[in-house]
Amino acid sequence: MDDDLRQAARDFLIRYGGDDFPDFFVSAKGTIVRDRTGREYLDFTSGQMCATIGHNHDAIVEAVSRAGRKAFHLFSGMIPEAVPQLARTLAREWLPGGISRSIFVNTGSESNEVALRIAKMATDGYEVLVLGGSWHGVTGGASGLSMASDRRHYGVPTPGVFVIPEPNAYRPYIPAPTEEEAALANLDLALKMFDMQSSGRGAAIVAEPVISAGGVLVPPKAFMQALRRAADERGMLLIFDEAQTAFGRIGAKTGAEYFGVTPDIITMSKTLGGGLPLAAVATTPAIEERIHERHFTFYTSHVSDPLLAEVGLAVLRVITEERLVERANTMGAYLRARLEELQQRHEAIGDVRGLGLLLGVELVEDRQTRKPAHRLGALTTQKCLERGLSMNIRRRPERGSVWRIAPPLTVLHAEIDRAVEILGGALADSLDELARAN
Ligand SMILES: Cc1ncc(COP(=O)(O)O)c(C=O)c1O
The missing domain is CATH 3.40.640.10 (Type I PLP-dependent aspartate aminotransferase-like (Major domain))
Structure with missing residues (x-):
């Protein structure tokens, strides 16, 4: 780890309200972004929702x-x-x-x-x-x-x-x-x-x-x-x-x-x-x-x-x-169905919504009260990142706890399967961790 660069970031950057990522990033292609250590992350936010045709398309x-x-x-x-x-x-x-x-x-x-x-x-x-x-x-x-x-x-x-x-x-x-x-x-x-x-x-x-x-x-x-x-x-x-x-x-x-x-x-x-x-x-x-x-x-x-x-x-x-408008519908339906399967397994998923490949998953403490599960949202997002999936949680307290999921429209079935597996694992582990802490 180049500590000089970390020091430079601390000394020379204005912080603007972003996440604290474990390392600096060096490249992006398709759905994958890489950090300096060579670690790969599935990018399920398409950068800042921009890379709909995949990062660095030829x-x-x-x-x-x-x-x-x-x-x-x-x-x-x-x-x-x-x-x-x-x-x-x-x-x-x-x-x-x-x-x-x-x-x-x-x-x-x-x-x-x-x-x-x-x-x-x-x-x-x-x-x-x-x-x-x-x-x-x-x-x-x-x-x-x-x-x-x-x-x-x-x-x-x-x-x-x-x-x-x-x-x-x-x-x-x-x-x-x-x-x-x-x-x-x-x-x-x-x-x-x-x-x-x-x-x-x-x-x-x-x-x-x-x-x-x-x-x-x-x-x-x-x-x-x-x-x-x-x-x-x-x-x-x-x-x-x-x-x-x-x-x-x-x-x-x-x-x-x-x-x-x-x-x-x-x-x-x-x-x-x-x-x-x-x-x-x-x-x-x-x-x-x-x-x-x-x-x-x-x-x-x-x-x-x-x-x-x-x-x-x-x-x-x-x-x-590449017929990406149509693809947003077919891949969006696939991703949504996979998220709905997760919802059937986890009471904490209150709602799955969205259109095409712009999806939201709202986390709640229980489905009756629909009380937003803010700690769960933050913890799962962090665990997803540790396991190689970058996605976004809407964080403002008054806006609920909503994962925003929007991979490039070029995303593959295998990438969606991997992302949902990471999400499911991160959610189960976070629920355990919070239950133990209570
Ligand atoms: C709907 C919408 N409008 C405008 C903006 C602002 O765009 P920019 O960040 O490129 O200034 C955003 C950015 O997130 C957005 O989501």
Whole structure:
């Protein structure tokens, strides 16, 4: 072990809230990441939910090398060939009809800043409705919209943000005979409260199609359709943040396609760059014309960078050629069935949910009370890592204890079997350990 490097990490890094991993990491390929000691881990979070086509796919490596022979970066006003090619591919092959004009930036947070600026300029409003449990990023505007992140000690958040209680079929705020009725009751009440407080300057409703950081919550279709109506009735734009849901992860081209709802703006990021920092925002020609007339700007150092557009084209090509949207459904069904088998063996698994290969497993102290099992969640996650499986536990006390499981869409049956075996073993050992400690 190179203690110098450990010391360097302690002396020279700003800590930003991540996990404490046993060693430094050196490489990643497909579903596997390796640390300095040569230890391999199954990566069931696809990096930070980005590597949907597998880490370091040959097509991405080739795209980077191609850009190296052409251009990595240009003056921001110069449009490289790959940029309109990528915009055309998105419009023709991936996005719902009518959403056809795009801009390319770098991160999910930034894409939501773009969307907010577009919505505010297009509507002349500033009020924004968001879902509880949302995560839209850490930059100024995006963090103002995020309810599953740390909001304390960072100063005054953006004014004009209102929260709709998130639909949660397992823990509804307003119990009702069906999941749909419970979700719509939340929305109804939230809109009444909003209309009471609104200054009449609504700009947008922003939603993740699957509320991921908030606990992998899948809203009922009727809820998403009702959001569309709520936006239209108030002259607000509907924005879908598809950082995690676009391009196959949930077994559909986009969340918009899955829910049968066309928003006014779609933001895309993680899954477009396959691990490189590419994000996009797309909207309708009418909205683009309106904001262009008003001199819309989002002029950054890396807007329209050729390197990332080449990578985006490669990622989309791989998803199509390897039929990864379909694969998310078949492999997702397989993984889900294996997790449901675990659920039958363990009372502590209260709920298995999600879409495609974006799955959540909620741990509870018992199924009657549904009390979140926080210690169990932390302990199993740690034991999984020790046994070679990296996955994510949602940690905020108010959001339950939910494993978030999202391997690359290229994951193999054998990798899923191995991961479920590790999960089952880690869960059984953690339950024993906690029982002995009590
Ligand atoms: C739905 C969603 N939107 C936005 C973001 C922010 O993206 P980034 O971390 O690339 O800024 C995330 C990141 O986790 C996300 O999950």
